[in-house]
Amino acid sequence: MTFEGIVINRIPYKERDLIVKLLMRNGLVGSFYVYGGQGGGKRQKPSLFELGSMMRMMIKEQKTRLEMSELMVSAEQSCLWGPKSVRHDIKAFYLLCLYFELIQKFSISYHHGVSDFQSSDHEGIFLTVSNAVFYLEDSLLKKKFFPHQQLTLFMVKLLFHLGIMPDTDFCSYCQTALMESESVVFLPANGQFACQNCFSGENDRGFLLRMKMSYQTKFQEYESFLGTNFQDCDKLLQYFCHQYHLRPVDLKSYSLLFQ
Numbered sequence: 001m002t003f004e005g006i007v008i009n010r011i012p013y014k015e016r017d018l019i020v021k022l023l024m025r026n027g028l029v030g031s032f033y034v035y036g037g038q039g040g041g042k043r044q045k046p047s048l049f050e051l052g053s054m055m056r057m058m059i060k061e062q063k064t065r066l067e068m069s070e071l072m073v074s075a076e077q078s079c080l081w082g083p084k085s086v087r088h089d090i091k092a093f094y095l096l097c098l099y100f101e102l103i104q105k106f107s108i109s110y111h112h113g114v115s116d117f118q119s120s121d122h123e124g125i126f127l128t129v130s131n132a133v134f135y136l137e138d139s140l141l142k143k144k145f146f147p148h149q150q151l152t153l154f155m156v157k158l159l160f161h162l163g164i165m166p167d168t169d170f171c172s173y174c175q176t177a178l179m180e181s182e183s184v185v186f187l188p189a190n191g192q193f194a195c196q197n198c199f200s201g202e203n204d205r206g207f208l209l210r211m212k213m214s215y216q217t218k219f220q221e222y223e224s225f226l227g228t229n230f231q232d233c234d235k236l237l238q239y240f241c242h243q244y245h246l247r248p249v250d251l252k253s254y255s256l257l258f259q
C-alpha cells in the first residue's frame with residue numbers, strides 16, 4: 001500500500017534509522033519506521049526526509065497483528081518535492097517548525113487496518129499545510145518572504161478548516177453588524193468580536209479587516225495581502241492556544257520566530 005504526505009516530524013532512531021511522521025493527503029498523521037532513513041553510511045547518502053518534503057512511501061504488508069499498530073514499516077520511499085530554500089533562512093525554518101508544531105497539537109493519528117483511509121473529513125488541513133509550505137518556498141525564491149504575512153494566511157485558513165473561525169460579521173453580544181461599528185474589540189479567550197457599545201478596549205478593526213481579507217485571499221495571491229503584522233499573528237495564535245488549552249509559550253518555534 002502506498003501513502004503520500006508531508007514530513008512534519010523526524011526522530012533519529014538507533015544508528016541510522018528514522019521514525020518519520022507524515023501529514024497525509026487525508027489529513028491524518030501516519031508514522032513510519034525507515035531503515036537507514038538518516039542517510040549517511042559509507043556512501044554518505046543524504047537523508048530524503050527533510051522537514052516539509054512531500055514523500056511517497058510504500059509499506060511492508062505485515063501478516064501479524066502488527067498491522068494494527070501505529071508504526072508502519074517503509075519498504076520503499078521517494079521524495080516528490082521539497083522546500084530547498086527554507087534551510088538557508090532561519091526565520092523561514094522556524095516558521096515551518098511552527099506550522100508542524102501547531103499541526104501536532106490537534107492532528108489525529110492514522111492506524112493502519114483501523115482508521116478509515118478514504119475519509120476526507122480532514123483533507124482541508126492537508127491542503128492548508130501543503131499550500132503554506134509551497135508558498136513559503138515560493139516567497140523565499142522571489143525574495144518576498146514576510147513571516148507575519150505567511151503566518152496570518154496560514155492561521156486564518158487553519159482556523160477555518162478546524163471549524164473554529166470567529167464570527168467576523170456580527171457583534172457576539174448584540175448582533176450588530178461589525179462593519180457598522182467604528183471600533184471593534186477582539187476577545188481571544190472567547191474567539192469573538194464585540195462592537196464598541198458592548199465592549200471597550202483597543203480598536204481591532206484593522207485586525208478584523210485583515211482577517212476577512214486573509215480568508216478571501218488564496219495562498220498563491222499572498223503578495224497582494226498587505227498590512228500584516230506580528231500583533232495580528234499573536235492574536236490568532238492566542239486564540240488557537242485558548243481553543244486547545246495551550247499557552248503560546250509552549251510553542252517553542254513561536255518564541256524563536258518572533259524574538
Ligand SMILES: [Zn+2]
Pocket residue numbers: 171172173174175176194195196197198199
Ligand atoms: Zn455589540
